[in-house]
Amino acid sequence: EAQVTQxxxxxxxxxxxxxxxxxxxxxxxxxMSWYRQDPGLGLRQIxxxxxxxxxxxxxxxxxxxxxxxxxxxxxxxxxxxxxxQTSLYFCASRPAPRRVQFFGPGTRLTVL
Amino acid sequence: GQNIDQPTEMxxxxxxxxxxxxxxxxxxxxxxxxxxxxxxxxxxxxxxNVLDGLEEKGxxxxxxxxxxxxxxxxxxxxxxxxxxxxxxxxRDDRGSTLGRLYFGxxxxxxxxx
Numbered sequence: 008e009a010q011v012t013q014x015x016x017x018x019x020x021x022x023x024x025x026x027x028x029x030x031x032x033x034x035x036x037x038x039m040s041w042y043r044q045d046p047g048l049g050l051r052q053i054x055x056x057x058x059x060x061x062x063x064x065x066x067x068x069x070x071x072x073x074x075x076x077x078x079x080x081x082x083x084x085x086x087x088x089x090x091x092q093t094s095l096y097f098c099a100s101r102p103a104p105r106r107v108q109f110f111g112p113g114t115r116l117t118v119l
Numbered sequence: 120g121q122n123i124d125q126p127t128e129m130x131x132x133x134x135x136x137x138x139x140x141x142x143x144x145x146x147x148x149x150x151x152x153x154x155x156x157x158x159x160x161x162x163x164x165x166x167x168n169v170l171d172g173l174e175e176k177g178x179x180x181x182x183x184x185x186x187x188x189x190x191x192x193x194x195x196x197x198x199x200x201x202x203x204x205x206x207x208x209x210r211d212d213r214g215s216t217l218g219r220l221y222f223g224x225x226x227x228x229x230x231x232x
Contacts, residue, residue, distance in 0.1 A: 038218065040220075042222075047224065048224065049206070049222050049223060049224035049225055050162070050206065050208075050222040051222075052219065052220075052221075055219065065219075095159075097161060097162070103218075104210070104212070104218020105149070105150065105210070105218065107152070107164045107167065108152075108164070108220060109164070110161035110162050110163075111161060112160070112161050113159070113160070113161055115159075
């Protein structure tokens with residue numbers, strides 16, 4: 008089944024404890040993105056990647072890192088999480104810029 | 120930057136028709152998407168417009184006017200399961216932001232019996 012998967016789906020952590028949210032797609036898509044979604048603010052892009060080893064900042068990249076070592080995986084790294092990073096995170100992928108974007112199921116992160 | 124505006128909330132009754140509007144301002148516009156998102160779930164694709172006019176897909180239709188920077192999503196024969204947030208997203212093809220999607224804040228639609 009063609010899909011975007013994220014893990015974990017839910018995570019409660021404490022300030023400063025490094026964490027990684029994994030994202031994987033099995034559709035051979037070149038473009039992948041990370042978004043966060045907060046009430047009243049909508050979906051905001053954190054980082055995106057146009058291919059292996061090619062990444063760029065979105066609108067809210069501060070406090071996040073990404074890597075794209077393989078086409079299928081695009082992990083999101085929070086080196087030192089803070090409470091303002093408590094949010095619902097979505098990974099997404101699409102085959103090309105002008106094609107439909109598919110979203111993963113989301114990761115609900117709480118930083119205490 | 121991008122300026123995407125849509126109403127925060129709308130309500131309607133089962134069986135009715137509702138129109139959700141979206142206005143945008145972006146210099147590199149090259150397409151507009153509508154997504155549906157149920158609470159706590161991922162957005163799912165509904166429709167895509169790049170040329171002016173109406174695209175119909177079952178109970179859902181989407182319209183685009185590029186000259187006016189305006190789109191709407193029309194939902195007919197509303198059902199309770201249509202209660203969700205509807206997201207308008209525009210594609211910006213400028214320079215290094217080639218193909219980026221920018222999302223509006225979403226319109227929360229509540230369908231009453």
